[in-house]
Amino acid sequence: MRWTLKPKPDSITVDSLADKLGTGNAVARLLVQRGIKTFEAARNFFRPDLKDLHDPFLMKDMDKAVERIEQAMEEGENIMVYGDYDVDGTTSVALMSSFLKFRYPNVTTYIPDRYAEGYGISYQGIDYAADNDIQLIIALDCGIKAIEKVAYAREKGIDFVICDHHRPGIEIPDAVAVLDPKREDCEYPYDELCGCGVGFKLIQAITIKNNEPEETLLPYLDLVATAIGADIVPITGENRILAYHGLHVINVAPRTGIKCLLGDRKNVSITDVVFIVAPRINAAGRMKHGLHAVNLLTEEDEESCKRFASEIETYNTDRRSADKTITEEAIQQIIERQEEDRLTTVVYQENWHKGVIGIVASRLTETWYRPTLVFTRSGDRLAASARSVKGFDVYEALEGCKEHIEQFGGHKYAAGLTLLEDQYEDFKRKFEEVVTETIDRNLLTPEISIDAELKLKDITPKFYRILKQFAPFGPGNMSPVFISKGLTDTGFGKCVGEDKTHLKCQVKQGEGGPSFSVIGFNLGSKLDIIKAGKKFDAVYSLDENTWNGNTSIQLKLKDIRESN
Template sequence: MINTWIYRTLTEQQRETQNKLAEELSISPILSQLLVQRDILTFEEARSFFRPDLSNLHDPFLMADMHNAVNRLTKAMQKNEKILIYGDYDVDGTTSVALVYKFLKQFYRNVAFYIPDRYNEGYGISIQGIDFAADNDFKLIIALDCGIKAVEKVRYALEKGVDFIICDHHTPDAVLPPAVAVLDPKRADCTYPYKHLSGCGVGFKLMQAFAITNNIDFSQLTPLLDLLALSIASDIVPITGENRILAFYGLKQINSNPSIGLQGILEVCGLKDKEITISDIVFKIGPRINASGRMKLASEAVELLVSSDYLFVKEKSDTINEYNNDRKDLDKNITDEAIALIGADKRYLDRKSIVVHKPDWHKGVIGIVASRLSEEYYKPSIVLTNSNGFASGSARSVSGFDIYKAIDSCRDLLENFGGHMYAAGLSMKEENIPAFTERFEKFVAENILKEQTYPQIDIDAVLEFKDITPKFFRVLKQFGPFGPGNMKPIFVSKNVLDYGTSRLVGKEQEHLKLELVDSSSENVMNGIAFRMHEYNDHLKALNPLDICYTIEENSFNGNTSIQLMIRDIKVVEK
């Protein structure tokens, strides 16, 4: 699929701000342009951006119901009540549980954790989980990364004598559960300044508020920021504002003194003694933690993350790594099956969305398959399988399209649903699938914008190779950590040529190892273009190319150099 390059431009007023910032900060105008594009317009804002500080975190008591939550938690501990930490089975849920459990365990022994079984209990608060709490005399459940729509189940828990504190970040309905406290910055009546916390982030704010109330020094919380960084990266929440501060210090913790449990995961990922980035979490660490809940029991991931036993951690990390290997095979097979189903149905040629269903698909990987389909066809995609008597599924969107709203428009056909703009889960009676498919398609077709129906790459700036200096790269690195809302800048260089030493690499010669020059200087820039072998002949004929890329640091044999990570190539028309 051909990518459209969209160049981000500045207004005349923004140009004035760009020039002023470049002068005040003594940086390249291109770097000040990147700041303006991120709505960083003053010297003070730039200083805060380049130097994230934990002192700039928001007061947790600005969150609706926070006083109620802290008071109930404190009362439970004063009365020596049993407390159950309950969370979802993905990375955000398991890190949330690990963080709250590890923090409270320092001061209170009567605490345990519970993760529902994806296959027997399904997503969110379960009747089985509540019964477990009641049967084992737990008086308080702290629900993390789930519960915002569990009105009836929280009511059931109250009848059983079990109170709830809900810490969630998903979109709530008009009616909130009858919990002691419902902490969710997306509540309509919540004035908390930052709306994009992960589920683990909401749990962290509860612990921060508890620490303030009980005169516990904040330094007791900072070792747990490694878990919070995992959740922020893996749940694909914006890395802006408060999340950026938390991710910055979480990465610092991972790279300086990660927990023993996390050390085990780093080792099986091949990341030991390497500088960990958000990308490492997204593509290597997160999938392994997730694999536990996809293939077996997510509680195993929590056991790993809270453990201080090196032997146990080694054994459990190896086990979870095996789950991830099994998961890879499974999601590839199901993706291939789904693509075959789509290819055999000519209706999909004209449809703006995809809904596919097969009763025996493995529930643990359908979210990954939905992501693969949305990337392959660039359409909002839903993948359904059968589970516990219903068709259950996962939804993934394309850039800019709110798939949660599309699903919400069909809520009368659903048994349950939840999520946010780009990802959601849902369940329905199997006989409702045809009606849902048509209604969902109608909503998408009427609401998706033309530019959301094809892949596009947002270009931050045009660079000449002479612009890529060591100082430029040093400042560019300070724009991290990168993620949604603060993506790694993408640059374009025009009319570049092969230096004469570019070559095909890879087992099947499918990648291009580039050495390029342009007319601006004598700099020879190294680059790598994965799966772009088709441009080799054009390159070797010394024909010019336009390239778009991110700028990376490449370490090999103890040497570090700048490398262009090519995102796309366009042949220059003569």
């Protein structure tokens, strides 16, 4: 691990902010590092307000989208809400379809089959719309590159409204409206929305046009928060406002489907959404069909929801089993082919489950920490999921290999692609070549970015109480990471867990100060560093540990090393 301490912010700005907030310098320093330098900015950060959401009509084509949807409702047309099969896509479809159905009956939903149709808008979906006399398709979390498919739909008399957040190609589809804040000709002030966030802006625009109160939108915010957490978009700007209020809805009045997935959990955080709700919603599209997730998220009857949630739990168990098996096979393939020294990981087996190759790519990236692609067969093509390391744009790298690719799309750190089988070896060679030429070698060592050095005596209940208000955490607003030096174990350090892979101890800093319990997941191998009263430096975040009804602050270790 590379330990990187962030530069200290300007002390005059920190002192001024600390004075205005009355919080002390440690908190003010963290805020200034996040670009929050004034009392007003701090107030907006700690109390995100829905009134600070941008005017949706600032997004290019928003007026056209609203006009076309209202025309469809006025003229009694059939509307199809179409979305991808992942969390962002299925929450988008649940949001848009339930919003429209509340106003208008002729609305149906469509999620493509991951295996029969693949990602994005499909000819099969358009044919289904034509066969069912559908005149308007609202596509969410997909469509920005569907030039030919939108043209095909137009020939059949079907209009498209596209709500996407992926990077556009050179050409924009000839749809009635294309909402995508990443369009170069779109001047919308915030371009990090997820697909469900763009869908939310569309329903916000409809409510504004019809002078409906802001409260109309509140029941949909749990879906938006779920998509923001699952799609790993920055939790800054509008996303922070939407995630903050969406989590409030999840904790106070969640929709029945989300409640069934969370069980009796209280004080639900974005982490709970990412690790409990999102994998289960995803599992439906990975193992069976994305419509199962949409049904769960739009159903209001509790008994039906419990049945749907139980089915989805089964899919999630199957997904975990497939993920474990394929990861082991992929690791074996890399070792057998002696490819550990490459700068990229590219593996392929034709019978790997297409629904889990993205998760496997993430696992392999964690293991070897380099740009990774996992391929499987999909019909008469090969399909892959790509994942990257912090700081390296895998989408750009794929651009450099596009002579071997049939189609691709995605983001800086995650992408998908298809290619012809006879192009696989050439692609693999070219991808290694492009990455070798462009990657900074330092990026191939995982980095821990440290916000500040902290003395243990400064970790007070008040400090932690304020720190909790920095949430929701995520990209662009990560949970603060601290370093404390010259720590010693109080003598109870040990390895814990079923396979003794985790490190547990109690630490102090010098004499007379406070001691804190410590947990270090997967750091059991470092037990020797803390033995026999040795001094060590620790990098950690803070969280709470509840045991026998008592709650205390604990250090959640990221790494340790011997003190100099």
